Amino acid sequence: MSHYIIAVVVGSLRRDSFNRKLANALVKLAPPEFSLQPVEIGDLPLYNQDDDANPAESVKRLKAEIMAAQGLLFVTAEYNRSIPGVLKNAIDHASRPYGQNAWKGKPAGVIGVSVGAIGTAMAQQHLRNILAYLDVPTLGQPEAFIQAKEELFDQAGDIGADSSNFLQDWMDRYVAWVKKHGV
Numbered sequence: 001m002s003h004y005i006i007a008v009v010v011g012s013l014r015r016d017s018f019n020r021k022l023a024n025a026l027v028k029l030a031p032p033e034f035s036l037q038p039v040e041i042g043d044l045p046l047y048n049q050d051d052d053a054n055p056a057e058s059v060k061r062l063k064a065e066i067m068a069a070q071g072l073l074f075v076t077a078e079y080n081r082s083i084p085g086v087l088k089n090a091i092d093h094a095s096r097p098y099g100q101n102a103w104k105g106k107p108a109g110v111i112g113v114s115v116g117a118i119g120t121a122m123a124q125q126h127l128r129n130i131l132a133y134l135d136v137p138t139l140g141q142p143e144a145f146i147q148a149k150e151e152l153f154d155q156a157g158d159i160g161a162d163s164s165n166f167l168q169d170w171m172d173r174y175v176a177w178v179k180k181h182g183v
Contacts (some may be wrong), residue, residue, distance in 0.1 A: 004178060006036045011076030011087030011112070011123070013042045018113045023075040025159045026111075029171040032053045034178075036073060037135045039065050041090035055111040061131035066094050070179035072108040072136065078116070078123035087127070089098045096136055104135045105180035109174040111144045113152070119145030132134035144170050 008027075013021045027036045043058045045051070049060075066072070076086050094102040110127055112120030124145065131138045142168070146152065151160045159167050 001113060002033060002083065002179075002182075004034045004070045004182065005068060006030070006034055006071045006073050006178070007066050007106075008036050008038045008073045008075065009039050009041060009087065009112070011041075011074065011127075013052060013086055014077075018073045018115075018152075021153060021157060022111070022146065023073070025153060025157060026073070026075070026167070028158055029168050031069050031175060034175060036067070037069075041086055044086075044089055044093055045095070047089050047092040049096070051092075054091070063094050064085060064088060066102040066106070066150075069106060070182050072106045073101060073174070074108060074110045074112075074131075076112040076123050076127060077118055078114050078120040080113065081122040082126045083123045083130075088130075091130060091134070094156045095132075097168070101134055102137050103104045103131070106134075106136055107178045108136050108138045109170075109177065110171065111146070113146040115148045117147060119147050121145045135182045139174055142166075142170055142173060 008023050010020050010023050030036055041137060045056050076087055108131055110124050112124055114120045128138055151162050154160045
């Protein structure tokens with residue numbers, strides 16, 4: 001049996017982020033051979049091409065974690081109908097300098113939760129466009145635009161009963177995607 005390290009990138013820094021909570025709950029839906037590991041992006045400096053030759057230690061760490069992973073899981077918030085700046089900053093850092101794209105070829109899943117009725121649909125679409133450019137094969141179906149409702153999580157922070165079947169199916173499809181496209 002293979003072991004898969006999955007780099008989990010949460011596009012929200014808020015302490016009580018719904019997306020961090022979702023990422024933590026998704027860990028419990030993954031099979032035992034999948035190790036979902038959070039990637040810190042809040043400590044990255046703003047991307048500046050002038051720093052490509054001498055990146056900060058946090059940038060080196062980010063790129064190393066992405067390179068070591070067999071798959072990617074993006075759990076993103078939606079800010080102003082797009083991805084949060086902190087997520088775009090992390091994507092830019094790990095894709096640069098030109099020719100040293102750490103994301104390239106890593107199979108990815110994109111999911112997110114928001115209080116809005118359409119969840120993070122716009123942010124996910126923008127993120128998918130960016131990932132396509134970076135040569136990241138991204139799971140297309142099922143899409144998961146999750147609305148944050150009271151019953152989404154149970155008292156323990158796990159996925160609530162009303163959403164568990166849908167999100168387990170999403171995770172199963174994601175696992176199959178990684179196994180099919182793994183590097």
